[in-house]
Structures are given as structure tokens and as C-alpha cells.
Amino acid sequence: MAQQEKLVKEITSMKEDFAKWYTDVVKKAELASYSGVRGCMVVRPYGTALWENIRNELNARFKATGHENVMMPLFIPESLLQKEKDHVEGFAPEVAWVTHGGDEKLQERLCVRPTSETLFCDHYSEIIHSYRDLPKLYNQWCSVVRWEKTTRPFLRTMEFFWQEGHTMHETAKDAIEETERMLNIYADFAEQCLAIPVVKGKKTEKEKFAGAISTYTIEALMHDGKALQSATSHYFGDGFSKAFNIQFTGRDNTLQYPHQTSWGLSSRIIGAIIMTHGDDNGLVLPPAVAPIEVVILPIAMHKEGVLDKARQLKQRLAAGFRVKLDDSDNSAGWKFSEYEMKGVPLRLEIGPRDIVNNQCVLVRRDNMEKTVVSLDELEAKVTELLKAVRDGLFEKALRRREEMTYSATNLEELKDIADNRPGFIKAMWCGEQECEEKLKDIAGVSSRCIPFEQEQISDECVCCGKSAKLMLYWGKAY
RNA sequence: CGGGGUGUGGCGAAGUUUGGUAUCGCGCUUGGUUCGGGACCAAGAGGCCUCGGGUUCGAAUCCCGACACUCCGACCA
Numbered sequence: 001m002a003q004q005e006k007l008v009k010e011i012t013s014m015k016e017d018f019a020k021w022y023t024d025v026v027k028k029a030e031l032a033s034y035s036g037v038r039g040c041m042v043v044r045p046y047g048t049a050l051w052e053n054i055r056n057e058l059n060a061r062f063k064a065t066g067h068e069n070v071m072m073p074l075f076i077p078e079s080l081l082q083k084e085k086d087h088v089e090g091f092a093p094e095v096a097w098v099t100h101g102g103d104e105k106l107q108e109r110l111c112v113r114p115t116s117e118t119l120f121c122d123h124y125s126e127i128i129h130s131y132r133d134l135p136k137l138y139n140q141w142c143s144v145v146r147w148e149k150t151t152r153p154f155l156r157t158m159e160f161f162w163q164e165g166h167t168m169h170e171t172a173k174d175a176i177e178e179t180e181r182m183l184n185i186y187a188d189f190a191e192q193c194l195a196i197p198v199v200k201g202k203k204t205e206k207e208k209f210a211g212a213i214s215t216y217t218i219e220a221l222m223h224d225g226k227a228l229q230s231a232t233s234h235y236f237g238d239g240f241s242k243a244f245n246i247q248f249t250g251r252d253n254t255l256q257y258p259h260q261t262s263w264g265l266s267s268r269i270i271g272a273i274i275m276t277h278g279d280d281n282g283l284v285l286p287p288a289v290a291p292i293e294v295v296i297l298p299i300a301m302h303k304e305g306v307l308d309k310a311r312q313l314k315q316r317l318a319a320g321f322r323v324k325l326d327d328s329d330n331s332a333g334w335k336f337s338e339y340e341m342k343g344v345p346l347r348l349e350i351g352p353r354d355i356v357n358n359q360c361v362l363v364r365r366d367n368m369e370k371t372v373v374s375l376d377e378l379e380a381k382v383t384e385l386l387k388a389v390r391d392g393l394f395e396k397a398l399r400r401r402e403e404m405t406y407s408a409t410n411l412e413e414l415k416d417i418a419d420n421r422p423g424f425i426k427a428m429w430c431g432e433q434e435c436e437e438k439l440k441d442i443a444g445v446s447s448r449c450i451p452f453e454q455e456q457i458s459d460e461c462v463c464c465g466k467s468a469k470l471m472l473y474w475g476k477a478y
Numbered sequence: 479c480g481g482g483g484u485g486u487g488g489c490g491a492a493g494u495u496u497g498g499u500a501u502c503g504c505g506c507u508u509g510g511u512u513c514g515g516g517a518c519c520a521a522g523a524g525g526c527c528u529c530g531g532g533u534u535c536g537a538a539u540c541c542c543g544a545c546a547c548u549c550c551g552a553c554c555a
Contacts, residue, residue: 010490010516019549034547094554115555148554149479160555209555229555266555299514333515351514361514478555 011341013280018224019152025274026153028341029283039151039158043267046342049291051161051267055141057193057289058163058265061185067137067165072119074142075110080118084243087117090210094146096158112145117211117236117262120166121244124258128248131170134258135178139165154271155228155478162266168246168258172237175259179235182263183216186231193288194269195393196220196276197401198230199424199473201449206433212262213237219448219473221401222275225422227448227475230272233263271478276397277366283343284365286393287386294382295344296325297335299351310350313360313378317348320379321386340365345389346382366392409458410465411442414474418443424475428468430461438463439474448473 011028012020026032031047043051059069075098082088095111113119124136141163151157165182169175183200190196198218208215212234220230238257241247250256277284287293294317298310307327314325324344326335332349339347349361362371362381366389373381404423408414417425425445429435436447439462454471461468 023548036546038547090554144555146554149552150549152549156555162555232555264555268555297514302513329513331513331515331517333513333517335516336514337516349514353514 011280011282014223014278021278021280022271022274023153025278025282025341029343031270031274031283032153034153037158039148041153041157043161046291047270050270050273050285050289053289053291054193054265054269055163058185058189059141061189062139062163062165065137065181065185066135067139067167070138070140071142072113072116072123072140074113076113076116076118078109078111080122081111083118083121084211084240087211087240091115091146094148096145096147113142114144114146115262115264116140116142116144116164117166117240118244120262121240121246121260124166124168125244125246128168128246128258130248131250131256133248134168134170135174136168137165137178138167139163152271154267154274156268160267162264164262164264167261168241169261170248170250170256170258172259175237175261176235179214179216179233179261179263182261183218183231183233186233186263186265187218189265190218190220190230190269190272191394192390193286194273194276195286195390195397196230196272197394197398199449199451200453201451201473203232203449204433204436204447204472206436207447209234209262211236211239213239217449220272220276221404221424221475222272222478223278223400224275225404225476227424227473227477228268228272228275229448229477230269231263231265234261236260236262277393278343281337282341284393285343285345287345287390290343290345291322292324292339292342292344293322293386294324294346294348295335295339296323296348296350297332297339298325298327299332299349299354301327301329303352305355306350306352309355313348313350313375316378317382321382346385348382364389364392366396407457408462409460411463414439414445414462415443418445418474418476422476424448424473426455426457426471427462427474428457428460429470429472430464430466430468431470432461432464435461435463443474445474445476448475448477 011024014021030044032041032043035042091114095114098110099106143159143161145159148156148158167178187198187200190198198220200218203215203217214235216233218230220228222228238259240260241257246258247255248258296310296314298306301307310325314323317323345365347363354360358375359372362373362385364385406417406423406425408417408425408427414425414427440446450470450472457471
């Protein structure tokens with residue numbers, strides 16, 4: 001379809017008001033509701049199912065690389081949080097404190113975990129004694145709390161859902177490899193499963209995680225040209241090990257500190273899915289994580305045989321796909337809109353005319369393209385079209401990112417782009433934090449990452465003009 | 479933390495300037511007709527107008543205060 005009409009009138013168009021479009025989609029697709037608690041959302045069944053699929057995909061990848069899931073406490077005693085100086089400085093301003101149990105004041109206040117490095121380290125100090133105990137490859141799925149000032153569903157909530165991997169290794173080399181391995185898993189997941197193209201790279205000193213030696217990131221570009229950090233992987237060296245006194249006896253019979261990593265992906269990724277693939281008709285979900293891959297809509301359902309046929313098709317498809325049959329008595333048009341809002345990748349229409357011809361109609365959500373398929377080859381066609389949806393989404397997102405990625409060689413140019421053309425800006429950087437801060441002040445952009453794939457845009461720092469070897473992605477971010 | 483906005487049946491709003499019977503659309507219930515792009519008719523149910531004070535014969539409306547949610551910036555996944 002050359003022009004996609006806006007069929008759903010209850011969603012504000014992106015062009016009109018992107019922020020409102022976003023919240024409209026969250027609500028209309030029934031992903032989440034606002035709750036009575038400031039900054040906290042109710043993740044509704046559809047949103048939860050989406051998160052569960054994300055979880056399942058990632059868990060499979062984590063387990064395939066030797067990781068084990070654990071569950072750590074929700075609370076961190078203040079003294080434990082205090083142990084690593086940079087870490088506590090980074091998080092102290094945004095933690096929630098528990099000061100009372102019932103009416104009784106606690107001896108030591110507890111914070112609600114904003115992240116669990118300290119808890120893992122405390123535990124690791126008890127269970128790691130020998131190089132034979134390493135590596136320890138733990139992960140947990142949980143929610144954490146950060147007392148945010150402004151919040152938006154999925155993108156920034158006070159409580160959010162995530163997984164956090166925390167691993168300990170015998171050598172720095174092993175830990176660095178783990179950091180990279182996990183970043184690659186995230187990147188692969190984002191691109192293959194979520195159809196979100198990402199830039200892999202390293203954060204600058206200014207942007208890295210509190211307490212880390214280095215932070216790696218995958219950065220994605222949203223529809224409105226703002227960047228969104230979609231997952232991170234950190235290398236900690238032995239800083240926490242020393243702070244928490246985690247030691248093991250090495251192969252050479254000397255006491256050593258293990259090297260640590262952590263890595264995480266949060267429910268924010270749902271925001272990325274919405275803002276990468278969504279359109280004015282609502283959500284568009286990548287098939288690999290869509291709660292419903294195929295929705296079956298019986299047409300003229302009261303007519304003889306239609307519903308039976310629809311049920312039959314459901315049973316066939318349920319063997320290999322997540323499928324839903326909507327046999328409610330809402331009108332067909334209503335259902336079309338409903339599942340478009342919910343971003344179901346493939347719609348199957350089956351009506352009296354189709355039954356006569358032993359066929360059905362499959363409609364792709366990403367481009368609304370209709371295909372008439374013979375029921376004899378239904379499964380094969382569904383498989384093919386779901387893959388086509390994933391590929392179509394990825395290509396569209398990649399093309400858009402490329403169109404919205406600019407290069408700048410001097411400050412005026414960069415400021416002009418930042419002011420007028422939302423997107424990524426590639427520019428050289430001398431390595432001084434001063435220049436980073438200046439760009440933030442002058443152009444309102446922050447460094448997104450130092451991409452692994454470097455290009456020589458020019459020879460001088462975009463800001464100060466001194467010689468520069470590193471090319472960075474810059475942009476406005478969520 | 480600064481600046482705005484909004485609180486009225488389940489949802490979205492009008493009514494507030496100028497105090498006087500609680501309104502509209504959607505949704506919901508029941509019955510009927512429909513059914514290939516958000517169908518139609520009829521009948522019905524549903525309100526401490528965010529909360530607390532005040533002014534008044536009378537307050538959704540005016541005054542004082544509180545709370546909540548939300549958007550835009552600065553800070554952060």
C-alpha cells in the first residue's frame with residue numbers, strides 16, 4: 001500500500017504530538033495503565049505477555065552461555081550500599097529508604113534496591129574461595145526502584161522490571177570477554193528478535209555506570225530522532241571485589257581478587273519497540289516476541305460453517321504459533337482496528353467466500369499487505385510472512401536510522417543539525433570531558449557511544465578543534 | 479528541582495468567566511436487526527463533581543488549603 005491511511009482515530013498522530021502518541025499507544029494497546037502510585041505503572045496482561053516473551057528469549061540465550069538465575073533480596077542495608085564509593089555516589093540521590101518496620105524504627109535503614117551489585121558482591125564474598133569456584137555466572141529477573149523526578153510508562157518509571165546479570169571471573173581477560181559476549185547477545189536479540197537496529201559501542205567516562213571501569217551499550221534511534229540506550233554491559237575490574245573483600249586462591253596458590261561484570265536490559269525495551277516500529281494506527285510488534293503472532297478473525301461469523309472453519313484453523317496454527325481466535329460479536333471492522341492497535345503481526349481473515357475457495361486472507365501489520373493463500377499451504381505461508389514482517393520492520397527501521405544519521409565536522413554544523421534535524425550525529429572527539437560538557441550546553445546533545453565501527457569523519461575534535469582520533473555518536477536521548 | 483496542565487458515572491469531555499434540577503459522546507446491561515474496515519434501533523443501569531475548610535438561602539462553579547496524576551525542561555536504564 002503506497003499510502004497508509006490512518007484508520008484508528010483514537011490515537012494521536014505522531015506528527016501532531018509524539019509524546020501523546022506514545023502514551024495513547026501504551027494505553028490503547030493495553031500494555032500498561034497508570035496506577036495510583038506516582039511514577040509506577042500497572043503492566044497489563046498484554047504488556048506482561050510481551051515482557052514474558054522477551055524474558056524467555058533472553059533466558060534461553062543466557063542459559064545457553066552458562067548463566068544461572070537467582071533471586072536476591074529486595075532490600076539493601078545502608079552499610080552495604082556504602083561499600084563502594086563511586087557506586088553509592090551514583091545511586092544515593094535516587095534510592096527509596098525503608099526506615100520503619102511496623103511502628104518500630106529500624107536500627108539501620110534499608111534501601112529498596114536500585115540495582116544489586118552490592119547484594120551479589122556480599123554473597124559472592126561468602127561463596128568464592130578458589131579459582132575452582134569461578135566463573136560465577138548469575139542473573140536475576142526482578143524489579144528495582146529509582147526515585148525518578150519525571151516518569152513515563154516503560155521509558156522511565158520509578159519501579160521498573162529488568163534482568164541484571166552479575167558475574168565473577170578469574171582474570172580480567174575472562175571478565176572483559178564476558179562483558180563483550182553479553183553485549184553481543186543483547187545486540188543480536190535486539191536486531192534479530194526485536195528488529196531494532198542498534199549501534200554497539202562504549203560509553204565515555206562521563207556517561208559510564210557508577211563504579212564501572214567501562215560501560216558498553218547498544219543505542220537505538222527512535223521515530224522522533226531521540227536515542228534510547230537499549231541495554232548495557234559493564235566491566236568492573238576488581239573494584240567491588242576489593243571493596244567487598246572477595247578473594248580466591250588462584251592456580252598459583254596466591255590470594256587474588258576476581259574480576260566482575262554486570263549487564264542488564266529493562267522493561268524500557270518495550271518503549272523502544274513502541275517507538276521504533278509503532279505507527280499512527282498503534283503498536284507494531286516484532287513477531288518473535290508478540291503475545292499473539294496471528295489473530296484469526298472470522299468474517300460473517302453467524303453464517304453456516306464460518307466459525308467451525310475458524311476454530312479448525314486455530315487448532316492447526318496453535319501447533320506452531322501463538323494464535324488467537326476472536327469470536328466475540330464485535331464487528332469485523334472493530335476487530336481489525338483492535339488488533340492493529342495491539343500490533344499483532346499477522347491477521348488471518350476467514351469468511352464464506354474464502355471457505356468456498358479453500359483459502360484465507362493474511363494481512364501483514366507492518367505494511368498492511370494482503371495475501372490470499374490456499375489453506376493447503378497455510379502453515380508455510382504464515383511462517384514465511386512472519387519472517388517477512390520481521391525483515392520488513394528491521395529494514396524500515398534501519399533505513400530510517402540511516403536517513404536520520406548526520407555527520408558534523410565543526411561546532412556550528414553540529415549545533416545546526418542538533419537544532420533542526422533530530423537524529424544521530426557522528427562527529428570526532430578529542431577525548432576531553434570538557435568538550436563533552438560544552439556540546440551538552442551549546443547543542444543539547446550528549447555522547448551516546450564510541451562505536452566499535454569507527455569512521456574518520458575529520459581529523460579534529462568537533463568542539464575544540466584539537467586533533468582527534470575517536471568518532472562518537474551524539475544525540476538527544478531518552 | 480523549576481515551569482505549565484488537569485482532577486465531573488468505567489473512559490473521554492462540556493458545564494466554572496456570570497452560583498440556581500448533573501449534561502454529552504463512547505463503553506456497559508437487555509431485546510431485536512446486522513456482519514469483508516470501529517453497524518443500527520429500542521429500553522435500561524450507573525455520580526460524596528479529588529479531598530478538607532470557608533462564603534452563601536443555595537457551591538461542580540466563588541475564596542483558602544491539601545493531595546493526586548500528567549506534560550515540558552535539568553538529572554538518570
